[in-house]
Amino acid sequence: LVVLVMVLRADRSVANTTLAVLTLISIAVAGTMVVQGFSSGSRATPAEARYVPPASAALPQLSCIDDLAGDAVLSACEKALFGSAESAAAAVAYAANQITLLISLGDVATANKGAGSDLMALRRAVERDELVILYQPKVDLRDGRVVGAEALIRWRLPGHGDISPAQFIPLAEESNLIQEIGEWVLKRVCRDYGAWQQQVPKPGRISINLSLKQLRQAEFLTRYRSVFDESGVAPSNFELEITETTLMTEAGRMVRLLDELHAMGLHLSIDDFGTGYSSLSALQQFPVGTLKIDQSFVRHATVSREDATLVRTIIEMGKNLDLEVVAEGIESQQQLDFLRSRNCHYGQGRLFGEPMTATDFLQLLLAQVRGEEGYGRMFAGG
Ligand code: C2E
Ligand code: MG
Ligand code: MG
Numbered sequence: 149l150v151v152l153v154m155v156l157r158a159d160r161s162v163a164n165t166t167l168a169v170l171t172l173i174s175i176a177v178a179g180t181m182v183v184q185g186f187s188s189g190s191r192a193t194p195a196e197a198r199y200v201p202p203a204s205a206a207l208p209q210l211s212c213i214d215d216l217a218g219d220a221v222l223s224a225c226e227k228a229l230f231g232s233a234e235s236a237a238a239a240v241a242y243a244a245n246q247i248t249l250l251i252s253l254g255d256v257a258t259a260n261k262g263a264g265s266d267l268m269a270l271r272r273a274v275e276r277d278e279l280v281i282l283y284q285p286k287v288d289l290r291d292g293r294v295v296g297a298e299a300l301i302r303w304r305l306p307g308h309g310d311i312s313p314a315q316f317i318p319l320a321e322e323s324n325l326i327q328e329i330g331e332w333v334l335k336r337v338c339r340d341y342g343a344w345q346q347q348v349p350k351p352g353r354i355s356i357n358l359s360l361k362q363l364r365q366a367e368f369l370t371r372y373r374s375v376f377d378e379s380g381v382a383p384s385n386f387e388l389e390i391t392e393t394t395l396m397t398e399a400g401r402m403v404r405l406l407d408e409l410h411a412m413g414l415h416l417s418i419d420d421f422g423t424g425y426s427s428l429s430a431l432q433q434f435p436v437g438t439l440k441i442d443q444s445f446v447r448h449a450t451v452s453r454e455d456a457t458l459v460r461t462i463i464e465m466g467k468n469l470d471l472e473v474v475a476e477g478i479e480s481q482q483q484l485d486f487l488r489s490r491n492c493h494y495g496q497g498r499l500f501g502e503p504m505t506a507t508d509f510l511q512l513l514l515a516q517v518r519g520e521e522g523y524g525r526m527f528a529g530g
Contacts, residue, residue, distance in 0.1 A: 280304050282503035289495050292527040296352030299337045300503050321361040330362045338379035340506040348513045355387035360394040387415035392424030410435035439466045443477025450482045463492050
């Protein structure tokens, strides 16, 4: 294991071809050590029990996956050597997941007969209809009613499962594919919305994420306009989410663009608010109607005084500027109670369930129309 750690540290290119074999060996060895660890019960400490993937796991490009897998194997070995039994087990599971993804992408590349760059694989995915949209309900924190949803794209890679947009959107941004994917998302969401409207009078407002590269496309406005015209669904049913960092990157240009989008009837929101560096005066120039508090602050608001203060301040600021405030990433009842006690308007998060298919979201809306309880029990206390 020590040799393997040293080899991987010295030369990452080894990872490309021999990674799968090395991983199997290391997983077997690490697995044995885990079993030993569990049976002796001597090295486990609660603090180490939750394995946090290496920071590079957040690296967005698929071409980095072999590197990520390399990191994961390395980490698994290190955990097995020096860490607790639980942390090693979690690290091994993470490494196995990265390898599965690597192998799946390898399969796609082989199927593409050598044309198999990550970008080609993604292009094929678009052609083969492997992209899907899931909807995460947005809930009114005053009464638990569903007031809309956020559309989140996934790449449903056969044999692997879903790949997160954080991994493949940056790849699409390296070419015009981002434009194609962006239009596909809008068309699909308009199509789903049209279908919901047949059965529910007001399906609520649906938000769609936009990245900087999409907004930079020369044809962006014209193309978006024509998608709305063709779909027959009014733009006022939708909200575009733009991250705080994107807004501030080219603030002057963004103001003009956002003014045009706003004039079309679209709502605009600032996503991941709190992670960028917007000034209050800049904020007032944009025709935004909503601030979405980044989930990292929400996650710690019940345990960290600093994050609690930050969340409270954003809510107050939003109210004073006449903006709606949405808290992202609500995972626990305590977080929900905290946000409600601070009069946060809206929220999203796993507490209300994982992002769901268009059909499941329609069922949720229909149940609400029938007056069924929905999320009501979580709101009983206030
Ligand atoms: P985002 O817009 O900030 O979306 C929120 C992310 O948090 C989503 O990840 C969602 O699944 C996840 N999430 C929701 N509830 C919880 C929770 O309670 N706890 C935790 N830990 N996470 C939660 P996802 O779907 O992987 O999307 C990642 C990012 O990819 C999005 O961040 C958004 O910036 C981008 N994205 C998603 N769909 C699209 C798209 O259609 N186009 C573009 N350009 N970007 C997209
Ligand atoms: Mg978003
Ligand atoms: Mg966000």
